[in-house]
Amino acid sequence: MVKTGRPKKAELTVTEADRRELVRGARAATSTQAYALRCRIVLACAEPEAFNKDVAAELGISVPTVAKWRGRFIEHGLAGLADEPRPGRPPSILLDQVQQVVELTLEQTPPDATHWSRASMARRSGLSRSTIGRIWRHFDLKPHRTEGFKISTDPLFVEKVVDVVGLYHNPPERAVVLCVDEKSQMQALDRSQPVLPMxxxxxxxxxxxxxxxxxxxxxxxxxxxxxxxxxxxxxxHRAAEFKKFLISIDKAVPAELDIHLVCDNYATHKTPLIHQWLARHPRFHVHFTPTGSSWINQVERWFGYLTAQLTRRGVHKSVAALEKDVRDWIERWNTEPRPFVWRKTAEEVLDSLARYLKRISGAEH
Known part of the structure; x- marks a missing residue:
C-alpha cells in the first residue's frame, strides 16, 4: 500500500559522523531526556520512507514535535538540537563539570577507597558537597550502595525457565504443583541479654x-x-530425610492426582536413593530450577515470610522451642493460606535478563 501523510519539505541526510553523535546522544547517561529524544527523532527520520506521522506513532509523540526537530536538523545540523539560549542568570555549574562528575562516578574509584563519597568527589572535582549530591540525585547514582547478584551459568537455563514458569501459568489438569526446598541450619539463638521492648x-x-x-x-x-x-x-539434612519428606507428600496428596515437584539442584535431590524412590512412584514428576536461580522457586518467597515474621527476631533457648514455634507458625499459615501470583511469562523473564546483560556487557566484563 502507498503510505499517506504530509510530504517532507526537505530531504534529511545524516552523515556517518552525525549518526555516531546521534546514537551517542540517544544512549549516553549524561544526556538530558529532551536531547536524547531529539536524537531518536532524527535517527528515525533518517530511515527510508520515514514520514512524520509514522515517526510520531513509533516514539509516542506528536507530529508537530517530529516536524519541528526534523526541520531544525535540516537547517542547522546537530547544533539545531540544542536548546536555544534563554534569558536569566547563567548556570553556575557547567555541563562539562556535570559530565565529569558522572563519568568519574561511573568509571573510576578514589585511590584510597572502594567508592566515592560526596566529600571525596567534591575534593576531586572542585565542586561543593551539596552540588555533588544534587548531581547524583539527578542521575540516580548511589555509590554508597551495593547489591548482590548471581547470573546462572546453567547450560539448560532457558529450557528450565520455560518449564518451571510454564507450570506456574498452566498447571497440568488432575495434578498438584508443589515448590519444594529445605530451609537448612535454622539456628536456635538466645540473646546474651534480655530483649529491650519497643x-x-x-x-x-x-x-x-x-x-x-x-x-x-x-x-x-x-x-x-x-x-x-x-x-x-x-x-x-540428608537424602534419607528428603526421602522421608517425599513419603509424607505422597501420603498427603490424594492418590488420583499426579505430583509435579519444583526443586533446585541440591545434591540430596539427585542421589541414587532418591532416583530409585521416584522410579517406584511414577506419579511424581520433578522439574529442576536453573542452577543459581532460587528466585524462580515460589517456596523461597514463603521462607522469606517465615524468616521475617519468626526466626530473624526470635529468641529460643533450645531447638525444641524453635521447632515448636515454627510448627505453630505454619499451622496458623495453613488456616489462612495465601498463594502467590506469578505474573511474568518465560519470554518476559528471558527478555529482561537479555536487556540487563546487554547493559553490563563490555570489555571489562
Missing part, C-alpha cells in the same frame, strides 16, 4: 551477640494453587 521514640533493642543452642532443618512443599504448605522438621 517504647515511644525507641525501637526494640537486642544485643549483637547471642548463644547458639543447635540447629534444625525445615522441609517444605508449597502448593502454588492454594498456598498451603506440607512441612517436616529434621535435625539432619
Amino acid at each position: 517504647m515511644p521514640s525507641a525501637p526494640e533493642r537486642v544485643t549483637h551477640d547471642y548463644v547458639r543452642h543447635g540447629t534444625t532443618s525445615l522441609f517444605a512443599a508449597f502448593n502454588i494453587a492454594d498456598g498451603t504448605v506440607i512441612t517436616e522438621l529434621h535435625r539432619r
Whole structure:
C-alpha cells in the first residue's frame, strides 16, 4: 500500500559522523531526556520512507514535535538540537563539570577507597558537597550502595525457565504443583541479654551477640494453587530425610492426582536413593530450577515470610522451642493460606535478563 501523510519539505541526510553523535546522544547517561529524544527523532527520520506521522506513532509523540526537530536538523545540523539560549542568570555549574562528575562516578574509584563519597568527589572535582549530591540525585547514582547478584551459568537455563514458569501459568489438569526446598541450619539463638521492648521514640533493642543452642532443618512443599504448605522438621539434612519428606507428600496428596515437584539442584535431590524412590512412584514428576536461580522457586518467597515474621527476631533457648514455634507458625499459615501470583511469562523473564546483560556487557566484563 502507498503510505499517506504530509510530504517532507526537505530531504534529511545524516552523515556517518552525525549518526555516531546521534546514537551517542540517544544512549549516553549524561544526556538530558529532551536531547536524547531529539536524537531518536532524527535517527528515525533518517530511515527510508520515514514520514512524520509514522515517526510520531513509533516514539509516542506528536507530529508537530517530529516536524519541528526534523526541520531544525535540516537547517542547522546537530547544533539545531540544542536548546536555544534563554534569558536569566547563567548556570553556575557547567555541563562539562556535570559530565565529569558522572563519568568519574561511573568509571573510576578514589585511590584510597572502594567508592566515592560526596566529600571525596567534591575534593576531586572542585565542586561543593551539596552540588555533588544534587548531581547524583539527578542521575540516580548511589555509590554508597551495593547489591548482590548471581547470573546462572546453567547450560539448560532457558529450557528450565520455560518449564518451571510454564507450570506456574498452566498447571497440568488432575495434578498438584508443589515448590519444594529445605530451609537448612535454622539456628536456635538466645540473646546474651534480655530483649529491650519497643517504647515511644525507641525501637526494640537486642544485643549483637547471642548463644547458639543447635540447629534444625525445615522441609517444605508449597502448593502454588492454594498456598498451603506440607512441612517436616529434621535435625539432619540428608537424602534419607528428603526421602522421608517425599513419603509424607505422597501420603498427603490424594492418590488420583499426579505430583509435579519444583526443586533446585541440591545434591540430596539427585542421589541414587532418591532416583530409585521416584522410579517406584511414577506419579511424581520433578522439574529442576536453573542452577543459581532460587528466585524462580515460589517456596523461597514463603521462607522469606517465615524468616521475617519468626526466626530473624526470635529468641529460643533450645531447638525444641524453635521447632515448636515454627510448627505453630505454619499451622496458623495453613488456616489462612495465601498463594502467590506469578505474573511474568518465560519470554518476559528471558527478555529482561537479555536487556540487563546487554547493559553490563563490555570489555571489562
